[in-house]
Amino acid sequence: MIEAFVAGLFGSLLGSFLNVCIVRLPRNESVVSPRSRCPRCGNQLAWFENIPVVSWMALRARCRKCTKPISAIYPLVELFTALIWGASFYHYGLTLIALQASVFGTLLLGILMTDAREYIIPDEFTWGGLIVGLGFSVAFGVPAIIDAVIGAVVGFALLYGVAWAGEKAFKKEAMGGGDIKMMAMVGSFVGWPGVLMTVFGGALIGAVIFGPISLKKQILVPFGVFLALAAAIVFVTGDDLARWYLEYALGR
Numbered sequence: 001m002i003e004a005f006v007a008g009l010f011g012s013l014l015g016s017f018l019n020v021c022i023v024r025l026p027r028n029e030s031v032v033s034p035r036s037r038c039p040r041c042g043n044q045l046a047w048f049e050n051i052p053v054v055s056w057m058a059l060r061a062r063c064r065k066c067t068k069p070i071s072a073i074y075p076l077v078e079l080f081t082a083l084i085w086g087a088s089f090y091h092y093g094l095t096l097i098a099l100q101a102s103v104f105g106t107l108l109l110g111i112l113m114t115d116a117r118e119y120i121i122p123d124e125f126t127w128g129g130l131i132v133g134l135g136f137s138v139a140f141g142v143p144a145i146i147d148a149v150i151g152a153v154v155g156f157a158l159l160y161g162v163a164w165a166g167e168k169a170f171k172k173e174a175m176g177g178g179d180i181k182m183m184a185m186v187g188s189f190v191g192w193p194g195v196l197m198t199v200f201g202g203a204l205i206g207a208v209i210f211g212p213i214s215l216k217k218q219i220l221v222p223f224g225v226f227l228a229l230a231a232a233i234v235f236v237t238g239d240d241l242a243r244w245y246l247e248y249a250l251g252r
């Protein structure tokens with residue numbers, strides 16, 4: 001219980017940094033300097049204006065200098081990251097899996113936000129995340145390493161194939177390179193069965209939520225958002241989901 005609370009506190013601080021990454025990485029800006037500023041007036045934030053969630057509430061969602069509103073997205077990202085870390089350590093205890101789950105969840109949240117805001121999935125989350133995912137597998141031992149490598153290759157190849165087929169069929173880019181790299185990263189965390197379920201689940205969620213709107217208005221679908229949601233579900237449910245699906249599909 002205490003480790004979950006400490007992990008949650010750490011998660012909120014990491015969420016504060018994740019906010020910086022979400023805004024700056026798609027613009028290829030440094031995430032270390034300059035220090036956080038009000039996006040409207042450029043006023044540099046003091047340390048007490050930078051406390052996760054608390055500052056936003058204390059300032060009543062307004063900049064102290066220009067009094068313009070501060071988006072609720074910032075505290076929500078901090079809150080969600082705190083929840084990811086707290087829930088992971090509550091569920092898995094003080095284990096390496098808890099840390100792996102927390103890191104994976106944080107990467108997925110970052111991808112979800114940048115893809116939803118700007119249709120960009122930064123390499124830091126995908127290639128960077130892939131290295132971290134493979135790193136965890138090394139810590140887990142040989143069977144996990146094989147799972148992670150095959151998962152990454154399958155994830156990359158599968159989405160590459162879908163992108164290639166889509167381009168042939170629609171004569172335009174149907175899927176961004178970010179999605180392809182993202183699935184290599186996801187594969188290193190969930191293995192190849194997980195990758196298949198993530199792509200299937202992501203397409204399903206995307207079709208249900210976005211299908212009708214995108215067909216009518218011809219807007220670009222941020223597929224990474226749905227892949228991120230599906231990947232999180234697949235990581236948490238793992239084999240249970242696959243077993244349930246197989247039993248359902250086989251009618252048993």
Ligand SMILES: [Zn+2]
Nearest residue numbers: 038041063066
């Ligand atoms: Zn301001």
